[in-house]
Structures are given as structure tokens and as C-alpha cells.
Amino acid sequence: MSAVIDHTAHAGHDHHHGPAKGLMRWVLTTNHKDIGSMYLWFSFIMFLVGGSMAMVIRAELFQPGMQIVEPEFFNQMTTMHGLIMVFGAVMPAFVGLANWMIPLMIGAPDMALPRMNNFSFWLLPAAFGILLSTLFTEAGGPNFGWTFYAPLSTTYAPESVTFFIFGVHLMGVSSIMGAINVVATILNLRAPGMTLMKMPLFVWTWLITAFLLIAVMPVLAGCVTMMLMDIHFGTSFFSAAGGGDPVLFQHVFWFFGHPEVYIMILPAFGAVSAIIPAFARKPLFGYTSMVYATASIAFLSFIVWAHHMFTVGIPLTGELFFMYATMLIAVPTGVKVFNWVSTMWRGSMTFEAPMLFAVAFVILFTIGGFSGLMLAIAPADFQYHDTYFVVAHFHYVLVPGAIFGIFASAYFWLPKWTGHMYDEVLAKTHFWMSFIGMNLAFFPMHFVGLAGMPRRIPDYNLQFADFNMISSIGAFTFGASQLLFLFIVIKCIRGGKPAPAKPWDGAEGLEWSVPSPAPYHTFSTPPEVK
């Protein structure tokens, strides 16, 4: 045990506290780095599974007319693509980053609740195993859209909906436990001197995200529980025949659903706030305003949910309230974009892969934000509602927002995780292929959406043919470039130029004070933060 003091001098795995050998290491591990890696790998597998479904969708939409799949299967693909990307790819990726980086950033030896951490990860393969198994049932998987509006998901649902409900319960439990763990770690395990306002922004945004998760995941659990009771126990929460109301479903769902979209983007805000200063070689502009802007966005996310429901017939005062409250979110978001741009202003910028993804994040997320503002205008939303314009909007905030944030984080911290530098040329190729592919795929959707092409339909009018073909080509490019990413990561794990403790000369933070790769145990004695 006396070796703890100088154990950073040893390589991680020949230390007597190193990981166990074999498969059981991963099943039983309570180490935050192991669990973080498992989360990241799981989310990447789900990203490829959900991405394959997107490829099926784009292949069907390559040309007008029914081409490849039956409409029933197309519906299952749109539904499962959404569910898997939201709950299986983006959220676990951020939990993985949190597991890896938060203890390293605040000088903690591990997460506060390591056994719960293990359990919350291993719930996920179970949840998605259940969800994906529905595709092999006779009646098929969920086909009611990822928003599973009643009565499509109750009265008219395939029988597999019960599996879907149970799967959502499991992922909800997993997310809630992960969030409790993050809050407990951040509030209780900071190194001496690491005050709240000295925490890196990734830690701040994750703290706020964790509170959002704790507040809204139980509401989602309640929502699917009500569905379960309507389907199997004869209640009528959402059934008009028994005095219930399908519109109530939408209120309950979006009370969860709107904070959920910020759950998927706030950690990316935090990661980008670490990466841009590192490559601009300047401290982050407006740290305090970043913290308050994040908190304001989180608060506002609770009072805007009905902007998803402008067309269901809410009263005029309601439309106005939700319209203005939604537009208000542009203010703190604008503060953040301003701060990122100001950080870059007159910086000594270099454009390694993490920075490329981060800069693309700022530009493209802002485009997604602007189309969000257009959708927030209640009278205009009556035209945009349920068209491809909405699809373009949320893919612009999720793909170059959340997912580019994850790519940027992965390249930024890969040297710390693996001890090797990734292949910069291949990484830049990955960036440009993703950037071009993603814009080709989603930008034309703005035009076909404004022209009236409805979403979630396997066929379309001839006038939309050219733009849809461009979208499909872009989507295939984007999809193929993710296989390159897989190759880059594996290559980086297996070898490459050895990474120094701090591979980026502008980077700040405690995680760069430990060697690369980070030893299995770090900060067993807390560092002193001045």
C-alpha cells in the first residue's frame, strides 16, 4: 500500500492494484476508467446499429416510389433509429465521457458510487437487447415513431410495445443511477481547493445535465407506466373512450422530452468549452457567464415543452407563452456561442481534429439553433410541423451538435486514454468526410421540408426526388466515414506515437497532470488545487 504515493511512476498494469484478468474484469469492474470505456464502446456499437437503420431509411428514400422495404418495416426503422440514437448512442457516450473524465478533472480517485456505476452500465445491454429483440417478433418492433404518441403506441401498437416499455424502464433506471453518481461525485469528491467556480466547464455542464436527468427521467418512466396500464390493466389515461385524453400523453412526454434534448447537448457544450481554449491557446472567454448560461438553459427547458404541440389545439395564450419562452432560450445560447467565438478571436489557433470538430460544432449547431427559432414561431410552425424541416432542424443540433461534440472529445482525450497519438491525417479525413456528408444529408431537408415533404413516410412526391437523392448520398458518405473512425480508434489503441502527459500545449486541467495512458488508479492522494 505504501506504493500508492509514487505509483504514478509505474505503468498501470504491472501495479498490484491493476485490473483483473479476463472477461470478469469487465463484468465486475468498479473502476471508472473501465466503465467509461465500456460505455463508450457500447454507445459506438449502438451508433453503428442506429446508423445502419438510417442507411435503410435513406436507401428507401433514394428514389421516389416503394423501393426496398415494406412501409411497416420503414416505420420500425424510423422508430428504432430515433430510440437507439437518443438513448443508446448519444446519452451513453456522454455518460462514458463523464465516467472517464470527471474524476480526472476534479482530482477524485473514482466515482462516488462505483458499484452502482457498474450496475447502471450493465442495465444498458439488457435494455437494448430487449428493444432490439422486438424486430424479430412476428408483429415487428415499435413502429409509432420515437415519440411514441398515444393512441398509436397504445390502442394501435404492435404487441412488442410491452418489450419497448420495459426497455425504456431499464434505460431510465440506468440513466438515473448514472446521474445520481455524477452529482455525488462532483459535490463530494472534489480535490481540496477545487471550488465549484474552478471546475472545468465539462464538469459544470454535466452537473446540470445530471440534475435534468434526475428531474425528467422519472417522468418518462411514469409516462410509459401509464401506457402499460392503459394497454394491460384497463385504465384510460390516454384513451378518450374511457374519459382519458391522448393530448395528455403529449404533455407528459414532452415535459420529459424537451429537457431531454438539452441532456443530449449540454455535455457537448462543456467538452467544446474545454477544446476551443486548448487549440486557441487562450483561456475560455466568460467562464462565469458560461456557467450561468448553462443553468438558464436548463431552467428554461422545463417551461417550453408545448412548442412541440402548437398544432394540437392549445389556447392562444398558451401558444404565445410557449413561443416567447422558447425564443428566450436563444439568449443564453447566444451568450455561449459569443463566448466560444471570442475565445477563438485573436487566438493562436491550430486545427487538429478535435478543434476541427469543435469549430464545426459552433457553426453548424448555430444553424440548427436558427432553424429552431423558425420552428418556435407558432404561426409558422403550423406549416413546418411534421415536415422534413423539423428533421433537418433536430439533425443539425444532434449530429454536428451532440455527435461532433463526442467526436471532438474522443480525439481530444484519446491520447490520455490510450497513451498513443491517433493518426492525424486519417482523423482529418474522417472530419471532412463527416462534415461534407452530414451537410449533404441534412441541408437539402430544409428545402424539401419547407416545400411540404412530410416526415416518417416511405414515399414522396416526384418534385422532391433530386434533393432526396442528394440527402441519401450524403447520408451514405457520413455513414461510411464512421467505419473510418472505428479504424482510427482501434489503430490508436494498438499503437502509434507515444503521447506525452499533455499532448496539447494549450490544454488546461488536472487530467493532463497524470501520465498518458492514465494509470488504472489516479489521484489516490488528492492533488492540491491552487
Place this chain on the structure above:
Amino acid sequence: MRESTLTIGQLTLRLCGVVVAMFAFGFALVPIYDVMCQAFGINGKTSASAYQGAAEVDASREVKVQFVATNAADMVWGFEPVAAQLTVSPGSVQEMRFIAHNPTDKPMTAQAIPSVSPSKAAAYFHKTECFCFTQQVLQPGERIEMPVRFIVDRDLPADVHRLTLGYTLFDITARKPPVPVAGR
């Protein structure tokens, strides 16, 4: 570690408390939604309170009340109002009858769900008696007339000249099997 006064265990317990409370809040949204709908007349939910307005009729004003009867999906009954429209004065008690007919050879149970539009007028539409308050059982081939009595509030906004009272009839036989009648 210095700032937090709670141990990890205490903090976790409190956060679990928040989780339980938010789960309950999800279910609390159901009555909250009903109260909101009643209070603002959203969704065409009519006023549940007794008519509080003045007893005398406002003969200077005329409001057209239209009646719509719709069958929900898979409902096979005949269902229609005896008249499509009434012209009423606010404050007066009116009656309209709806005819329901079960053309099948099985006894069936039905429930009518009302809705008033425009929704801002819903709170000013008071039903004193309605077949929608109860479930209807019809024997094979049976036909009944079902009354609804209502008062249009004298405080109805002046720009509302036309109201629509719509009923949707749902088949709830599977949920509430009708009691078979002896001898049939």
C-alpha cells in the same frame, strides 16, 4: 469535500427522494391537466360547475348551437341529433335529443364524450342533464332517444355567435359487458 455538508450516502438518499417525487409528479400531471382543461375550457371540456349566471333570459341576443354526432373508429351504431341546429337565447334552458340505434344482433355498451368548440366558449356551456354522464346499453336492434339539457351562459363572450356541441360515441362493450336481459 469542504463545501458539502452531506455525506455521499445522505446525498444519494435525497436524490433518490427527488426521483420518487418526480415519478409521482408524472402521475400528478393527469389531475393537473384535467383541472387546467376545466379552468381554461381547453379541449372543449365544458364547465363542471353548476350554472351560476342570472336566471333571466337575455332575449336581446341569439346564439346558434350546432350539434354534431360522430362514431369513433369501429363503432357501428346509428347516432344522430334530431335537429342539426338550434337558435337559443343565453340564459334559457334548452333541450336536444340524440337518437342512438344498435343495428347489430348483440347487446352493446357505449359511452359518448362531449366537446364544445370554439374552445374559448366551452366554459360558458353548461349541461344540466346529459346522456354522456352515463354509459348506454342497447339491446340488439334497440333504438333510444337520449336527451341533453343545457344553458348557454349569459356571460358568453360577445364575439361568439355560433357554438358547436359535438359528441363522439365509443364502443366500450369489451370493457363494460352489458348485462344480458332475461328472455331474449
